[in-house]
Amino acid sequence: xxxxxxxxxxxxxxxxxxxxxxxxxxxxxxxxxxxxxxxxxxxxxxxxxxxxxxxxxxxxxxxxxxxxxxxxxxxxxxxxxxxxxxxxxxxxxxxxxxxxxxxxxxxxxxxxxxxxxxxxxxxxxxxxxxxxxxxxxxxxxxxxxxxxxxxxxxxxxxxxxxxxxxxx
Numbered sequence: 713x714x715x716x717x718x719x720x721x722x723x724x725x726x727x728x729x730x731x732x733x734x735x736x737x738x739x740x741x742x743x744x745x746x747x748x749x750x751x752x753x754x755x756x757x758x759x760x761x762x763x764x765x766x767x768x769x770x771x772x773x774x775x776x777x778x779x780x781x782x783x784x785x786x787x788x789x790x791x792x793x794x795x796x797x798x799x800x801x802x803x804x805x806x807x808x809x810x811x812x813x814x815x816x817x818x819x820x821x822x823x824x825x826x827x828x829x830x831x832x833x834x835x836x837x838x839x840x841x842x843x844x845x846x847x848x849x850x851x852x853x854x855x856x857x858x859x860x861x862x863x864x865x866x867x868x869x870x871x872x873x874x875x876x877x878x879x880x
Contacts, residue, residue, distance in 0.1 A: 734787070734851050736766075736787070736849035736850055736851060737765060737766060737769045737772075737850050737851065737852065737853075738763050738764050738765040738766055738769065738835075738849075738850040738853075739763070739764050739766075739847055739848065739849060739850060740761060740762075740763050740784070740786060740842070740844050740846070740847070740848040740849075740850060741761050741762050741763070741764060741846060741847070742759065742761035742842040742844055742845065742846045742848075743759060743761065743842075743846070744759070744842070744844065744845050744846055745845070745846055746845065747845060750843055750844070750845065751843045752802050752803075752814070752843070753814065753843055754825040754826055754827065754841040754842070754843040755826075755841065756843070757840075757841045757842055757843045758840065758841070759840070759841070759842040759843075760830065760838070760839065760840050760842065761838075761839060761842040761844075761846075762836050762837060762838045762839060763784065763827075763836070763837040763839060763850060763853070764835060764836055765835045765836070765837065765850070765853075766835070767835055769835075770834065770835040773832060773835065773837070776829070776832060776837070776853075776855060777829070777831070777832045779829060779855040779856065779857075780828060780829060780856070781826050781827060781828050781829060781855075781856035782826070782827055782829055782837070782839070782853050782854065782855055782856055783824065783825075783826055783853065783854045783855070783856050783861070784824070784825050784826075784827055784850060784852075784853050785822060785823070785824055785850070785851045785852045785853070785854075786822070786823045786824075786825070786844060786848050786849060786850050786851055787821060787822060787823070787848065787849045787851055788816040788817075788818070788821035788822070788823050788848070789821070789848065789849055790845065791816055791817055791818070791821040793819075793821070794819070795810065795817040795818060795819060795821075796810070796817070797809060797810050797819075798810065799813070799815065799817065801813040801814070801815055822851065823844065823848075825841065825842075825843055825844060826841065826856050826861075827839035827840065827841050827842065828840040828841050837853075
């Protein structure tokens with residue numbers, strides 16, 4: 713069905729949800745078995761791994777192989793909640809607000825990485841740039857599209873002059 717003809721749930725009596733639950737669509741397999749030693753961002757990693765998409769979602773991979781990269785949304789399922797709203801990130805010696813950092817220790821521990829697609833075989837996406845611990849649950853994947861996802865101008869706030877390769 714054409715996307716413009718899809719229907720949404722009637723929003724007249726819409727209530728703000730108190731809780732939102734997701735079902736994983738797959739699992740990330742990586743060589744990283746613990747937090748220590750993981751690159752702090754995907755762009756700082758050359759590590760290869762793979763995403764196993766569960767069989768019931770395999771048909772959703774159709775045409776993904778034509779893209780060079782994908783955006784992966786995943787759950788930091790090993791994070792113990794609650795988390796502090798301020799902490800010292802890897803690239804600073806001063807506390808920052810959680811929403812001004814890329815820490816996995818977040819109120820809703822959701823991660824985002826952009827992985828290079830090496831190839832796709834059935835329900836397995838072989839990827840590069842892994843910065844995630846092994847057996848991390850995948851919430852969603854989307855194709856990376858430079859024209860949509862890249863900004864010509866942006867500010868990096870407190871990170872200006874602090875960005876460098878580092879591992880956890």
